[in-house]
Amino acid sequence: MRYPWAVRRLFFFLWLYASFASAQQGQPDRLLSNAIDAQQRGDLPTAIREYEELLKLKPDMVEVRVNLGAALADSGRFDDAIAQYRLALPDVADKNPIRLNMGLAYYKKGDLESASREFEEVHKVRPEDAQVAILLGDSEVRLGRGEEAVAMLSSMETANAANPDFEYVLGTALLQEGKRREGAQKLSKLAEKTQSADAYLLAGSTFLDLNDFEHARANLEAALRLKPDLPHIYTLTGMARDQTGDQATAEPAFREALRHSCADCGVEITCIRDRELLERGVKTLRTKREKLLRRLTELGSGFGAPWTQDEKYAALAAWLVLADSARSFRTAPPA
Numbered sequence: 001m002r003y004p005w006a007v008r009r010l011f012f013f014l015w016l017y018a019s020f021a022s023a024q025q026g027q028p029d030r031l032l033s034n035a036i037d038a039q040q041r042g043d044l045p046t047a048i049r050e051y052e053e054l055l056k057l058k059p060d061m062v063e064v065r066v067n068l069g070a071a072l073a074d075s076g077r078f079d080d081a082i083a084q085y086r087l088a089l090p091d092v093a094d095k096n097p098i099r100l101n102m103g104l105a106y107y108k109k110g111d112l113e114s115a116s117r118e119f120e121e122v123h124k125v126r127p128e129d130a131q132v133a134i135l136l137g138d139s140e141v142r143l144g145r146g147e148e149a150v151a152m153l154s155s156m157e158t159a160n161a162a163n164p165d166f167e168y169v170l171g172t173a174l175l176q177e178g179k180r181r182e183g184a185q186k187l188s189k190l191a192e193k194t195q196s197a198d199a200y201l202l203a204g205s206t207f208l209d210l211n212d213f214e215h216a217r218a219n220l221e222a223a224l225r226l227k228p229d230l231p232h233i234y235t236l237t238g239m240a241r242d243q244t245g246d247q248a249t250a251e252p253a254f255r256e257a258l259r260h261s262c263a264d265c266g267v268e269i270t271c272i273r274d275r276e277l278l279e280r281g282v283k284t285l286r287t288k289r290e291k292l293l294r295r296l297t298e299l300g301s302g303f304g305a306p307w308t309q310d311e312k313y314a315a316l317a318a319w320l321v322l323a324d325s326a327r328s329f330r331t332a333p334p335a
Contacts, residue, residue, distance in 0.1 A: 146176025
């Protein structure tokens with residue numbers, strides 16, 4: 001989820017109060033100017049320290065509390081930011097900007113219920129503000145209240161059909177409300193317009209659940225092409241390929257899914273081609289082909305039937321990995 005509106009809002013405050021500070025003289029105003037300069041160049045610790053020193057001198061400066069709240073939120077200190085916003089709120093006529101920032105701080109800290117309440121208060125005053133509706137709708141979806149989000153966003157869609165964030169949140173709300181095909185279609189169209197891998201993935205996985213395998217594959221292939229490190233993308237794409245009868249390309253997708261899963265768990269993997277397995281076994285284990293095949297057959301006697309070629313090859317692959325590991329251990333230099 002992107003928040004360009006929030007960035008613009010914060011810089012609006014900084015510009016306004018920087019202008020205020022430049023028109024004043026004295027230590028408090030120099031502190032304010034220094035704090036704003038530090039905040040604008042990303043030196044948040046200095047900005048926070050200067051704002052806090054200034055508040056000791058002038059605790060009634062609401063602009064300082066607002067800017068301090070923004071700096072604290074950007075530093076990940078969301079509870080401290082919210083406390084500053086609450087102290088500033090009674091002293092301003094237009095409370096909506098501060099409520100937006102406070103709602104965003106709640107949102108980022110994961111308190112979606114509180115975030116939703118703040119966004120709802122602003123939405124009541126500014127019902128046509130698309131950015132407020134996006135944040136409120138997304139909060140409602142994350143809280144499992146897709147029906148409320150759909151009701152609010154649908155009434156605004158005509159005016160905001162060209163807004164990709166708006167369409168994405170409406171699409172996810174439709175999925176949650178149970179209108180999964182409608183939601184998937186909306187997300188697929190959005191993905192095509194914006195080339196959003198995330199939207200393609202969500203649409204494709206939904207189509208897959210709906211057994212609409214052709215649309216699922218089209219969306220998942222696009223997601224894979226755009227962003228191959230998406231979670232579960234190889235597994236889902238492999239499933240879509242398999243269900244559309246393309247086993248030849250499904251198999252490598254599943255292999256890649258396995259490789260990624262092992263990497264995520266920190267598990268080392270060894271890749272051996274089937275046709276090279278026996279030759280490598282003969283070389284690594286220093287035995288003859290016939291003896292190796294006989295030994296593989298004997299290994300299955302303790303398991304009982306069936307002991308197929310796939311199982312023999314899996315046992316041989318494990319054997320070779322163990323042999324390589326043992327050799328590496330023996331040749332490793334002492335610690």
